[in-house]
Amino acid sequence: MVKSPEEEHPQKAFGWAARDPSGTLSPFHFSRRENGDEDVTVKILYCGVCHSDLHSVKNEWGITRYPIVPGHEIVGIVIQLGNNVKKFKMGDRVGVGVLVGSCKTCETCQQDLENYCPSMIFTYNSTSQDGTRTYGGYSDIVVVDQRYVLRIPDNMPLDAGAPLLCAGITVYSPMKYYGMTEPGKHLGVAGLGGLGHVAVKLGKAFGLKVTVISTSPNKEDEAINKLGADCFLVSTNPEKVQAALGTMDYIIDTVSAIHSLGPLLAMLKLNGKLITVGLPDKPLELPIFPLVMGRKLIGGSDIGGIKETQEMLDFCAKHNITADIELIQMDYINTAMKRLSKSDVKYRFVIDVANSLSQ
Amino acid sequence: MAKSAEQEHPTKAFGWAATDTSGVLSPFKFSRRETGEKDVRFKVLYCGICHSDLHMAKNDWGTSTYPIVPGHEIVGIVTEVGSKVGKFKVGDRVGVECMVGACHSCDSCDNDLENYCPKMVFTYSAPYHDGTTTYGGYSDVMVAEERYVVRIPDNLPLDAGAPLLCAGITVYSPLQHFGLTKPGMHIGVVGLGGLGHVAVKFAKGFGVKVTVISTSPSKKKEAIEHLGADYFLVSRDPDQMQAAMGTMDGIIDTVSAVHPLLPLIGLLKSQGKLVMVGAPNRPLELPVFPLIMGRKVVAGSCIGGMKETQEMIDFAGKHNITADVEVIPMDYVNTAMERLEKADVRYRFVIDIGNTLKSA
Numbered sequence: 001m002v003k004s005p006e007e008e009h010p011q012k013a014f015g016w017a018a019r020d021p022s023g024t025l026s027p028f029h030f031s032r033r034e035n036g037d038e039d040v041t042v043k044i045l046y047c048g049v050c051h052s053d054l055h056s057v058k059n060e061w062g063i064t065r066y067p068i069v070p071g072h073e074i075v076g077i078v079i080q081l082g083n084n085v086k087k088f089k090m091g092d093r094v095g096v097g098v099l100v101g102s103c104k105t106c107e108t109c110q111q112d113l114e115n116y117c118p119s120m121i122f123t124y125n126s127t128s129q130d131g132t133r134t135y136g137g138y139s140d141i142v143v144v145d146q147r148y149v150l151r152i153p154d155n156m157p158l159d160a161g162a163p164l165l166c167a168g169i170t171v172y173s174p175m176k177y178y179g180m181t182e183p184g185k186h187l188g189v190a191g192l193g194g195l196g197h198v199a200v201k202l203g204k205a206f207g208l209k210v211t212v213i214s215t216s217p218n219k220e221d222e223a224i225n226k227l228g229a230d231c232f233l234v235s236t237n238p239e240k241v242q243a244a245l246g247t248m249d250y251i252i253d254t255v256s257a258i259h260s261l262g263p264l265l266a267m268l269k270l271n272g273k274l275i276t277v278g279l280p281d282k283p284l285e286l287p288i289f290p291l292v293m294g295r296k297l298i299g300g301s302d303i304g305g306i307k308e309t310q311e312m313l314d315f316c317a318k319h320n321i322t323a324d325i326e327l328i329q330m331d332y333i334n335t336a337m338k339r340l341s342k343s344d345v346k347y348r349f350v351i352d353v354a355n356s357l358s359q
Numbered sequence: 360m361a362k363s364a365e366q367e368h369p370t371k372a373f374g375w376a377a378t379d380t381s382g383v384l385s386p387f388k389f390s391r392r393e394t395g396e397k398d399v400r401f402k403v404l405y406c407g408i409c410h411s412d413l414h415m416a417k418n419d420w421g422t423s424t425y426p427i428v429p430g431h432e433i434v435g436i437v438t439e440v441g442s443k444v445g446k447f448k449v450g451d452r453v454g455v456e457c458m459v460g461a462c463h464s465c466d467s468c469d470n471d472l473e474n475y476c477p478k479m480v481f482t483y484s485a486p487y488h489d490g491t492t493t494y495g496g497y498s499d500v501m502v503a504e505e506r507y508v509v510r511i512p513d514n515l516p517l518d519a520g521a522p523l524l525c526a527g528i529t530v531y532s533p534l535q536h537f538g539l540t541k542p543g544m545h546i547g548v549v550g551l552g553g554l555g556h557v558a559v560k561f562a563k564g565f566g567v568k569v570t571v572i573s574t575s576p577s578k579k580k581e582a583i584e585h586l587g588a589d590y591f592l593v594s595r596d597p598d599q600m601q602a603a604m605g606t607m608d609g610i611i612d613t614v615s616a617v618h619p620l621l622p623l624i625g626l627l628k629s630q631g632k633l634v635m636v637g638a639p640n641r642p643l644e645l646p647v648f649p650l651i652m653g654r655k656v657v658a659g660s661c662i663g664g665m666k667e668t669q670e671m672i673d674f675a676g677k678h679n680i681t682a683d684v685e686v687i688p689m690d691y692v693n694t695a696m697e698r699l700e701k702a703d704v705r706y707r708f709v710i711d712i713g714n715t716l717k718s719a
Binding site: 108278280285287291292300301 | 638644651655660
């Protein structure tokens, strides 16, 4: 007989879950596995609210199994160590991102690209190797194989560092892979939300000129004066778009709403790269002529491997890069989700789990 | 008063031109410039018929200037060279491809990528530096600046070598640029026409495994036995496509009709690259999820620079790669265009200019 979420594992756990496609979250009792030899148990202090959490609780991608405990920007403190764990010690400040497992033996795993492993296990809404479902960070504890645990650098605040575990690596990885880091080059960042604002900060840290491309004119002041972008263009303004044609070496497209790729491609120089990291729920229109005539490319990227995630955290700590966050209580989460669906947040909600998740 | 095509230049020339969007070609008298100090003049012996010639003759892209003398896979024998020409002499076997000019001062030109120069001049139907319109290779004589002339290796037959000047470079350039030439890689070629069949030959020349992806099962035997492809996938067969998912490092897509990208993206391995060299005239649907989940790329490529074109043709000479051609007389050209529209050719028509283009 199938055990309930409360009974399937030996350690009690508590969190908030969505139980149906309304996406409304509410208190949920479940359980975590015993801490095995390779495992680390983390007392969760903060968890970022990623737009993927919203897509998932509402089953917008059609792959959600309820009940679902979202949250894959998890930070906290080590409270238990398995016998084989040497990398961490009790009390270490650690994080868990989007992945908690992979096959470890395929070519991609061996290249430290667990994020492209065909057997990759997501932090929530996935099936673990033992057949049980994974539950994410809107909860009090999590037990994770040490391979998938990150160290949070000492000088990085935990709350503002949490979103880097998904938003940060999601833009850092393609910036490195597609060579978008040559000082002096021109980066466009389409969309100024959780991903976009971190991309601006990373772009400046790499020494790039950064232009934000957005549909919201009211984001300009902050983009330039707070985030450090060099230019801001409103993509629905034809004159501004015209002036930007053929000026960018690369563009990171963080927008998950349906949008036209034509204007973005046109803003690229010859050999320019448009990298898409947003996840629209329908295909986008791709005009082929501009790709052919300018030898341009459009590429995708999905988070990053664990080694690269650690590298990203260390890079951010060195450059004092964190996310801009709005810290919320656990019971604010449903309101936060509604605001997130209207992009009403600058730029990431982070749940103060330790201080507000109470049974 | 604007001079007529016959009078605008000092030396007589003769060819076949389309005069309206019907695309029907007929005899046409015009003229070529004198051989300038950097120019190479050659007697045209053969000219390949590229699908672009058909599009341009009918003004499908809205950029044609009539009368239009198509042809950008032009080969022949040098008859005169300008005083500053160092690379060629009279009697050399040479060719001209899709371009006859560029600005020579931009980044692209400085990097031997004249094909991406914003001021690149097409071999036909384009405004040249002197204000006249360029005329292509369906003609008896060609004059081009030395920079835009390539030497045809001695061992390559001129007729079967001509299509390499467009079809060849169009597939060779992206195979190289996108790193799809490492022995042991698995490359897909979508579409088995003028571009596709040459892509198979070049890919095999690089030592990669090649799968042809086609809608026509009837092309399988020839793809495998004659062109040397390792496998053949019928893209309309879901079982065959499913079995090949995630197996290819790269795919060269030569199809210019509108077609779905999702199955092709699915054929790529993680980090694989789908390179478009055909240019459908409407946007295609791009499914973003599979691109992201596999860190895959969709890219485009357009012919190649002159240095690369010479490199390509030398590679072809070394590996005995030529196009499969049907040589036709000049006056067959309209029928050839009709057949080309129905993809009824294996795999390129080449006009025997030297023997069949007769002035009126």
